[in-house]
Amino acid sequence: MIWFRFSMTFFLCFLHVFSYKLNLGKNKFRSPYLSIAGGVSVAYVFIHLLPELGEGQELLKHMSGHAGINYLEHHAYILSLIGLITFFGLEKLALSQSKKKGDLGFWIHILSFSFFNALIGYLIQHPDDKTVISLLLYTLAMGLHFIVNDQGLREHHKEKYDKIGRWILSGSVFLGWLAGLLIKIDHAALALLFSFLSGGVILNVLKEELPSESESSFWAFASGAAVYAVLLLFI
Numbered sequence: 001m002i003w004f005r006f007s008m009t010f011f012l013c014f015l016h017v018f019s020y021k022l023n024l025g026k027n028k029f030r031s032p033y034l035s036i037a038g039g040v041s042v043a044y045v046f047i048h049l050l051p052e053l054g055e056g057q058e059l060l061k062h063m064s065g066h067a068g069i070n071y072l073e074h075h076a077y078i079l080s081l082i083g084l085i086t087f088f089g090l091e092k093l094a095l096s097q098s099k100k101k102g103d104l105g106f107w108i109h110i111l112s113f114s115f116f117n118a119l120i121g122y123l124i125q126h127p128d129d130k131t132v133i134s135l136l137l138y139t140l141a142m143g144l145h146f147i148v149n150d151q152g153l154r155e156h157h158k159e160k161y162d163k164i165g166r167w168i169l170s171g172s173v174f175l176g177w178l179a180g181l182l183i184k185i186d187h188a189a190l191a192l193l194f195s196f197l198s199g200g201v202i203l204n205v206l207k208e209e210l211p212s213e214s215e216s217s218f219w220a221f222a223s224g225a226a227v228y229a230v231l232l233l234f235i
Contacts, residue, residue: 002181004132004135005124005125005135005177006177008124008135008136008138008139009121009124009173009174009177010174011139011143012117012120012121012124012139012142012143012146012170012173013170013171013173013174014170015143015146015147015150016117016146016150016166016167016169016170016173017166017167017170019146019147019150019151019166020150020154020162020166022147032217032220033220034147034148034151035217035218035220035221035224036144036220036221036223036224037144037145037147037148037224038148038205038221038224039220039221039222039223039224039225039226039228040140040141040144040224040225040227040228041141041144041145041148041201041204041205042205042221042225043141043224043225043226043228043229043232044137044138044141044145044228044232045201045202045205046229047228047229047232047233048137048138048141048232049198049201049202050198052194052198053076053077053080053194053195053198076191076192076195077195079192079195079196079199080195080196080198080199080202081199082196082199083195083196083197083198083199083200083203084199084200084202084203085199086196086199086200087112087116087199087200087203087204088203090108090109090112091109091112091203091207093105093108094106094108094109094112095156098156098157103160106157106160106161106165109153109156109157109165110164110165110168110169113149113153113169113172114168114169114172115172116197116200116204117146117169117172117173117176118172118173118175118176118179119176119193119196119197119200120142120173120176120197121172121173121174121175121176121177121178121179121180122176122177122179122180122193123138123176123180123193123194123197124138124139124176124177124180125177125180125181126180126184126185126190133235137231137232137235141228145201145204146169148204149204150166150169152207153165
């Protein structure tokens with residue numbers, strides 16, 4: 001199973017490095033393939049991610065004797081909200097700094113997405129009871145999520161992202177997976193980690209994957225969401 005998890009990690013790293021070859025952002029209007037990718041990620045959030053967040057909430061409610069998490073035992077959703085606010089604050093800071101001279105905005109973007117990607121890589125390795133099918137669905141959703149994120153970062157930072165950023169983000173996925181292989185944490189801490197990550201994923205769905213009316217393809221977006229929702233419900 002470790003080699004299968006490694007192959008899923010390698011696939012996500014590969015997408016970050018080579019997604020620019022898809023040429024999805026060179027037309028005047030948003031590519032319908034990006035809308036499909038957005039639909040898939042939205043379906044994953046609502047059909048899989050939010051229910052798992054609910055399971056994390058229930059797990060924390062039944063934990064006792066863990067120093068530092070007793071206050072949060074009823075607040076997994078609050079931690080998810082903190083994650084959303086944290087990543088939103090970093091996004092706003094990066095965009096404001098990008099309007100000024102210098103590289104600070106670029107590095108804020110790259111470091112925040114590196115942390116986000118490392119969490120995703122870590123969760124490929126955990127929990128250990130994930131089936132092959134669930135890992136495939138997770139990897140597919142996150143891979144399409146990465147493609148949309150890549151396009152947004154490329155639009156903001158141009159050649160700088162292709163020269164430096166995509167390599168750092170690719171490496172952060174691998175480092176997250178490697179950390180998951182070497183460092184084991186208990187289920188309570190994992191639930192807290194997942195709650196925080198959920199906020200970041202939901203933010204990216206709202207920010208990048210629900211495109212404006214002038215750029216979006218409704219039918220492509222709706223088709224991607226519908227097909228992936230069916231897969232999640234019946235597989």
